[in-house]
Amino acid sequence: MRLAANDDLNQTHIDRDAETRTMLADTITRHMGDNVGCDTAVPGLSFYRCGKAAKSVTAIYEPCLGVIVRGRKRIELAGHVHEYDDTGFMLAAIDLPVTSMVMDAGGMKDFLSMVLKIDLEMVREVAAATDAETLAPSTPATGLAFGPMTPALLDALSRLVGLIDTPRDIPVMSNLLQREILYRVLNSPVGGRLRQTALAGTQSNLTARAIAWLRENFAQAISVEDLAEISNMGVSTLHHHFRAMTAMSPLQYQKHLRLHEARRLMLAENVAAGTAAMQVGYESATQFSREYRRLFGAPPLQDIKAIRATAA
Numbered sequence: 548m549r550l551a552a553n554d555d556l557n558q559t560h561i562d563r564d565a566e567t568r569t570m571l572a573d574t575i576t577r578h579m580g581d582n583v584g585c586d587t588a589v590p591g592l593s594f595y596r597c598g599k600a601a602k603s604v605t606a607i608y609e610p611c612l613g614v615i616v617r618g619r620k621r622i623e624l625a626g627h628v629h630e631y632d633d634t635g636f637m638l639a640a641i642d643l644p645v646t647s648m649v650m651d652a653g654g655m656k657d658f659l660s661m662v663l664k665i666d667l668e669m670v671r672e673v674a675a676a677t678d679a680e681t682l683a684p685s686t687p688a689t690g691l692a693f694g695p696m697t698p699a700l701l702d703a704l705s706r707l708v709g710l711i712d713t714p715r716d717i718p719v720m721s722n723l724l725q726r727e728i729l730y731r732v733l734n735s736p737v738g739g740r741l742r743q744t745a746l747a748g749t750q751s752n753l754t755a756r757a758i759a760w761l762r763e764n765f766a767q768a769i770s771v772e773d774l775a776e777i778s779n780m781g782v783s784t785l786h787h788h789f790r791a792m793t794a795m796s797p798l799q800y801q802k803h804l805r806l807h808e809a810r811r812l813m814l815a816e817n818v819a820a821g822t823a824a825m826q827v828g829y830e831s832a833t834q835f836s837r838e839y840r841r842l843f844g845a846p847p848l849q850d851i852k853a854i855r856a857t858a859a
Contacts, residue, residue, distance in 0.1 A: 564698060567705045568633060571616045574708050575659050589710050589721050591664035596657045603648040605807045605843075607762070610665040610744075612732060613637035614696070614704060618658035619651035624691050625794035625803070631693050636700070638737055640665075640744040641690035641755055641792060642762040644803040661708065663728065670745040673729045690744065690792045692737035700731040744792075753778045754788040757797065765804040766828035771797050805829065806842050813851045820847040 575594045579585055584595040597618075619632040623646045630650065631637055649658045707724040710717050732738055743751035757778040761769075774797050775785045786796065793800050805827040812818040812826060824835035836846055843850050 564701055567701055568616055571661075571705055571708055572656075572659055574711065575616060575661065576657070578711055587711055588714055589707060589717055591666070591725070592707065593662045593664075595660045595662065597649045598657050603646050605644070605646050605810055607804065607807055608639040608643045608645055608691070610641060610667060610741075611639050612663045612665060612728070613639070614661050614663075616659040616661065617656060618649060618660070620647060620658075620660070621650050622647045622691070624689065625799070627689070627794055629691070629693055633696065635693050635696050636732075638692045638694060638732065638741060639690060640692070640741045640751075641758050643689075643691055643793060644800070644807045645691070661704075663704075663707070663725070665729070665741070666725070667745045669722075669726060670729055670733070670741060671747075673726055674733060674742050674746065677730065677733065689794050690740065692740050694732070694735040694737040697731065697735075700728065700735075703727045703731060750780075750784070750788050751792060753780050754785060754792055757785060757789060758793065758800070761797065761801050761804060765801050765808070766826065768828070769801075802838060803842065806839055809835070809839065809847070810843065810850070813847065814854060820851075823847075 575596070578587065579594050579596060583597070584593065586593050603623075614636050615631065615633045617633065619630060621628060621630045622637065623629075624643060629637075632651075651658070703724060707721070707728065710720055710724070729741075733742055740751075743749045744755050746752055757774040757780075760774065760777050771782055771786060775782045778785055780788075789795075789797050789800070795803065809820075809823040809827045809829075812823040813820060818826070820836070821832050824832055829835040839847050839850070845853065
C-alpha cells in the first residue's frame with residue numbers, strides 16, 4: 548500500500564510539473580510574438596526560442612540561471628561539452644565564453660528557454676540569512692554547473708514569469724521571488740559554487756576579481772603577475788583556481804574573450820576581420836586568423852559567411 552501511495556504522489560508531481568511547463572511555454576510564446584529573444588518587464592529575466600536545431604553560437608555568459616522550458620541544448624566551455632534539458636538548470640557563477648547549440652527544438656514545436664541574471668549581492672544576502680549547515684557543500688569545479696530542476700524551483704520560476712501578466716506586482720514581488728529562486732539554487736547540489744564565488748574573502752571570490760577585470764579589459768596586454776596583484780593572490784594560487792573555475796589559464800581565457808568579441812563584431816556590426824582583430828587587442832592579423840580558426844574551426848571570413856548562410 549505504501550509503494551502505491553508513493554507512486555501516486557510521484558505521478559502527481561509529474562503531472563503538476565508538466566502543467567507548469569505548459570503554462571510557462573504559453574506565457575513565453577505569447578509574450579515574445581515573432582521575436583527570437585527578448586527581455587521582459589521583470590528585471591534580469593529574458594526569453595529565447597529557436598524553431599529548429601541550429602548552428603552553434605558563441606556568447607559570454609554573465610552570472611545567470613538558464614532554464615529550458617522545451618527542448619535540449621549543448622554548451623561547450625574550453626572543450627568540455629555539457630547537455631541539458633527541462634529536467635535540469637544551467638548555472639553560470641562567473642563570466643564565461645561559451646559555444647552553445649540547440650540540439651532538439653521539442654519535436655514539432657519551438658525550443659523555448661529563459662535566462663535569469665544573478666545579482667551576486669543578492670546571493671550574499673540570501674546566503675548570510677541562511678543557516679550555513681543547511682546549504683549544499685562547496686565542491687571545487689568550474690563556474691559552469693548543471694543542477695536538477697526540483698518542483699519547488701520550477702514553481703518559484705513559474706511565479707516569477709507570471710508577474711509579466713500582473714505588472715503592478717513586479718516592483719514588490721520580483722525581488723522576493725528572485726531571492727526564493729536563489730535560495731533554491733544555493734540549496735541544490737551545485738549551490739556551493741555560486742556561494743563561494745559570491746562570498747568575499749574566499750579563493751573563488753578573489754579569483755572572480757581577476758576574471759571580472761579581464762572581462763572588462765580583455766583588449767589590454769596584462770601579465771599573470773599583474774592579475775595576481777589585482778586579485779590579491781599568489782601567482783600559482785591564482786593560476787590554480789583560475790583554471791579550476793574556467794577550465795582555462797588566464798591568458799587562454801583572455802584569448803577566448805577576444806575571439807568571441809571579434810566574432811560578435813563581425814556578425815552584429817559588420818566589422819571587417821582586420822579591424823575586429825585590432826579592436827580586441829591583436830597586433831598580428833596572421834595570429835588572429837590562426838587562433839580564430841583553431842577555436843571556431845574555420846578562418847574568420849569563411850566562418851562568418853557560413854553563419855550568415857545558415858541564418859538566411
